Amino acid sequence: MRYQSQRVAYWFFATCMALLSLQIIYGFIMAFAHAGYDVLHNVIPFHAARATHTNLLIMWLLSGFMGAAYYIIPEEVEREIYWPKLAYAQLVALVVVGVTAIIGFHFNWWEGRKFLEIPRPLDYLVVLDVLLFVANIGMTVLRGRRKTTTALVLYFGLLSMALLYLPGMIPTSNQTIDSYLRWWVVHLWVEGVWELIMGGILSFLLIKLTGIDREVVEKWLYVIVGLTFLSGILGTGHHYYYIGTPKYWFWVGGIFGALEPLAFLGMAIYAVSMARRGGRDHPNRIAMLWTVGCSIMSFVGGGFLGFAHTLPQVNLYTHGTLVTAMHAHMAFWGAYAMLVLAIISYAMPQLTGRKLYDKPAALLAFWASNIGMVAMTLAFAVAGVTQVYLERKVGLDFLAVQKEIEIHFVGLILAASLFTLGIACFIYNFVLYGLPVGVVAIDGREVPLAVAPAE
Amino acid sequence: MLSKSAARAFFLVGTATCSAALIGLTVDSFARIPGQTHAEKITPAVARGKDLWDSSNCMGCHTLLGEGAYYAPELTRVYDRRGPAFIRAMLRDPEKMYPGQRKMKNFHFKESEIDDLVEFLEWIGKMDLNGFPPKPDLVPLAVPMTAGTAFVAKAGNRPQIFNQMCIACHSLGGQGGNVGPALDLVGDRHDAEYIGRWLYDPLAVKVDSKMPKLPLSKDQIQELVAFLSQLKSEAKP
Numbered sequence: 001m002r003y004q005s006q007r008v009a010y011w012f013f014a015t016c017m018a019l020l021s022l023q024i025i026y027g028f029i030m031a032f033a034h035a036g037y038d039v040l041h042n043v044i045p046f047h048a049a050r051a052t053h054t055n056l057l058i059m060w061l062l063s064g065f066m067g068a069a070y071y072i073i074p075e076e077v078e079r080e081i082y083w084p085k086l087a088y089a090q091l092v093a094l095v096v097v098g099v100t101a102i103i104g105f106h107f108n109w110w111e112g113r114k115f116l117e118i119p120r121p122l123d124y125l126v127v128l129d130v131l132l133f134v135a136n137i138g139m140t141v142l143r144g145r146r147k148t149t150t151a152l153v154l155y156f157g158l159l160s161m162a163l164l165y166l167p168g169m170i171p172t173s174n175q176t177i178d179s180y181l182r183w184w185v186v187h188l189w190v191e192g193v194w195e196l197i198m199g200g201i202l203s204f205l206l207i208k209l210t211g212i213d214r215e216v217v218e219k220w221l222y223v224i225v226g227l228t229f230l231s232g233i234l235g236t237g238h239h240y241y242y243i244g245t246p247k248y249w250f251w252v253g254g255i256f257g258a259l260e261p262l263a264f265l266g267m268a269i270y271a272v273s274m275a276r277r278g279g280r281d282h283p284n285r286i287a288m289l290w291t292v293g294c295s296i297m298s299f300v301g302g303g304f305l306g307f308a309h310t311l312p313q314v315n316l317y318t319h320g321t322l323v324t325a326m327h328a329h330m331a332f333w334g335a336y337a338m339l340v341l342a343i344i345s346y347a348m349p350q351l352t353g354r355k356l357y358d359k360p361a362a363l364l365a366f367w368a369s370n371i372g373m374v375a376m377t378l379a380f381a382v383a384g385v386t387q388v389y390l391e392r393k394v395g396l397d398f399l400a401v402q403k404e405i406e407i408h409f410v411g412l413i414l415a416a417s418l419f420t421l422g423i424a425c426f427i428y429n430f431v432l433y434g435l436p437v438g439v440v441a442i443d444g445r446e447v448p449l450a451v452a453p454a455e
Numbered sequence: 456m457l458s459k460s461a462a463r464a465f466f467l468v469g470t471a472t473c474s475a476a477l478i479g480l481t482v483d484s485f486a487r488i489p490g491q492t493h494a495e496k497i498t499p500a501v502a503r504g505k506d507l508w509d510s511s512n513c514m515g516c517h518t519l520l521g522e523g524a525y526y527a528p529e530l531t532r533v534y535d536r537r538g539p540a541f542i543r544a545m546l547r548d549p550e551k552m553y554p555g556q557r558k559m560k561n562f563h564f565k566e567s568e569i570d571d572l573v574e575f576l577e578w579i580g581k582m583d584l585n586g587f588p589p590k591p592d593l594v595p596l597a598v599p600m601t602a603g604t605a606f607v608a609k610a611g612n613r614p615q616i617f618n619q620m621c622i623a624c625h626s627l628g629g630q631g632g633n634v635g636p637a638l639d640l641v642g643d644r645h646d647a648e649y650i651g652r653w654l655y656d657p658l659a660v661k662v663d664s665k666m667p668k669l670p671l672s673k674d675q676i677q678e679l680v681a682f683l684s685q686l687k688s689e690a691k692p
């Protein structure tokens with residue numbers, strides 16, 4: 001850490017930990033309901049649990065991206081954050097809006113569009129908050145001493161994320177148009193601009209952790225985000241097969257959707273080969289593990305499992321079944337959850353001055369959560385494929401099929417317990433790190449901690 | 456070797472081209488969607504129904520057009536599958552329609568709101584969705600395997616109301632729900648008179664019956680009685 005204002009990142013990361021814990025609790029509520037124990041129905045009916053689970057996910061990832069940007073951008077452009085106080089205010093606002101939304105869900109206050117359940121008045125506040133954040137980062141970049149590709153890619157990813165939220169707010173009474181525009185948010189986020197954010201954060205981590213020449217890393221960064229947009233933008237078509245849209249989307253979505261895994265494959269090859277080539281043996285190995293792990297798991301969850309149902313012939317049968325839930329978990333975990341956990345693992349020693357990365361808990365966190373998530377994905381996969389076969393091929397009744405697959409949700413709960421153990425270790429470690437210190441006094445001068453010992 | 460500026464050019468040109476193509480295709484799609492979805496049939500009632508659909512977050516349990524949650528049945532074709540009377544009964548009191556099953560929330564809708572939701576689901580049901588949901592293509596195999604009896608009722612000779620309403624809870628020939636008993640050979644167990652009384656009001660026949668009194672007209676009951684009472688073992692060819 002070289003700039004004092006970077007410390008605000010800690011509070012964004014702490015918010016991540018809190019929201020992630022809550023998200024997991026709601027995941028369990030749903031898993032139990034699927035397994036036949038919908039005991040909380042009168043207090044937290046399934047749709048409230050679900051909206052809370054997914055919105056908490058989006059919120060903690062957003063908070064993680066913001067924290068990452070506040071940490072990375074000052075170091076990249078070599079100056080303090082332009083409005084450091086605004087960063088704190090903006091975090092508080094995000095949390096207040098988020099918590100209001102979540103409480104509202106439990107009282108039937110929502111918009112009822114998957115992933116965009118936050119009620120309209122709060123939508124405006126979210127957009128405003130993200131725009132303030134983007135402005136703050138933007139001013140920092142603009143007034144920075146240098147403009148690196150990593151900083152620019154990250155910045156434009158964040159800016160486009162805020163702008164793409166807007167099409168989702170256009171009112172319409174046609175369900176098809178509603179759904180069409182919803183994908184401009186959901187798809188163009190996770191298979192578009194978020195990959196820019198991912199590319200930016202990964203290349204920052206790779207530069208720091210491997211010491212590879214910036215020019216090399218950033219050149220490939222362009223190639224990868226180029227591939228992302230080349231496939232991902234028109235790949236939106238893989239959601240336009242069966243919602244009342246013209247048939248030519250079979251071709252557009254089929255072809256470009258099938259190309260999307262290339263971007264994730266590129267990301268994985270890029271991270272692994274940079275890690276191999278890197279000369280410097282950075283002591284924070286656990287951060288390296290999360291970084292490379294993220295690139296590989298995002299390919300498995302997004303690229304491989306995404307490809308499994310992206311062709312129209314397959315999607316006809318899997319569309320809107322638990323197969324989608326299988327893909328969604330692994331993809332969100334591999335690409336974005338692991339990304340945030342990677343930057344946290346890297347930043348914590350720098351922010352707090354404590355080097356806890358050799359602790360067994362840190363290693364256990366990585367392996368338990370990843371093995372747990374793979375097992376969860378398998379449980380969803382078996383349930384999903386069975387559902388597709390019995391309901392869509394054999395033609396059994398929905399509820400009869402759900403009875404057949406209840407047992408796989410018991411499996412899901414077991415797998416999720418292992419996963420939760422991993423996350424608990426991660427949070428335990430996070431708490432051990434303590435609060436950010438950031439500065440030490442040397443000769444009566446305040447010097448950022450990371451700079452002090454080296455000088 | 457590829458230079459950094461060439462890599463940047465690849466990124467910029469690719470992104471610009473694809474974005475332009477997406478916008479072009481979107482303009483074209485928006486011109487065609489109203490035809491394909493029969494947008495002229497979006498009456499004020501349908502629009503109100505959609506608002507209710509959204510503000511109740513039905514998608515938090517159900518899928519519609521294949522989008523939503525995976526906890527409750529896909530509702531795109533529910534209007535054809537169950538018919539308006541069943542849907543109305545379901546929205547009035549979900550617990551009564553599927554006793555002891557996975558729970559749907561009771562929203563305590565007003566009758567006018569139920570009408571709006573039914574109109575909304577009717578409009579959805581008429582859309583051209585390029586073949587979704589798929590027709591189960593292994594059914595002909597499954598029916599003889601699971602039916603167990605020689606009598607296999609063909610969908611064609613069943614009263615429509617039976618396929619919509621009764622099949623939600625009862626199976627016949629291995630197809631249908633499992634809330635109530637299978638109705639294969641029900642004619643052996645009960646005569647026409649009993650079935651008629653039963654359908655008029657199950658609770659009058661058996662006070663603790665789990666089968667609700669369904670919104671059936673006299674004609675529909677007669678048709679059902681005629682159909683059910685001939686489901687006997689003598690019907691074997």
Ligand code: HEM
Pocket residue numbers: 114115186190191238239257258260261298301302303305306307308309310311315318319320321324327328331332335336521522523
């Ligand atoms: C890391 C990136 C990705 C994430 C986080 C992600 C996440 C998701 C989520 C949450 C859904 C459900 C959306 C909804 O129903 O509202 C979904 C659906 C889908 N994804 Fe992905 N995805 C990723 C990458 C991909 C890729 C690369 C492909 C294609 C190769 C793909 C193909 C699909 C398809 C076809 C569906 C529709 C499933 C259906 O019809 O029900 N995804 N994805």
Ligand code: HEM
Pocket residue numbers: 023024027028030031034050053054057324325326328329332333337412413416417419420523524525526
């Ligand atoms: C203890 C862990 C977890 C459990 C038991 C769990 C369980 C579930 C269940 C049962 C659903 C609902 C599926 C349905 O609609 O019927 C769901 C949805 C979802 N969960 Fe989780 N979850 C857990 C953790 C996570 C994590 C860590 C992530 C992200 C990294 C995540 C992302 C999602 C997403 C994106 C959806 C929406 C899926 C879709 O619509 O296709 N979950 N989860």
Ligand SMILES: [Fe+2]
Pocket residue numbers: 187191235236238239
């Ligand atoms: Fe997609």
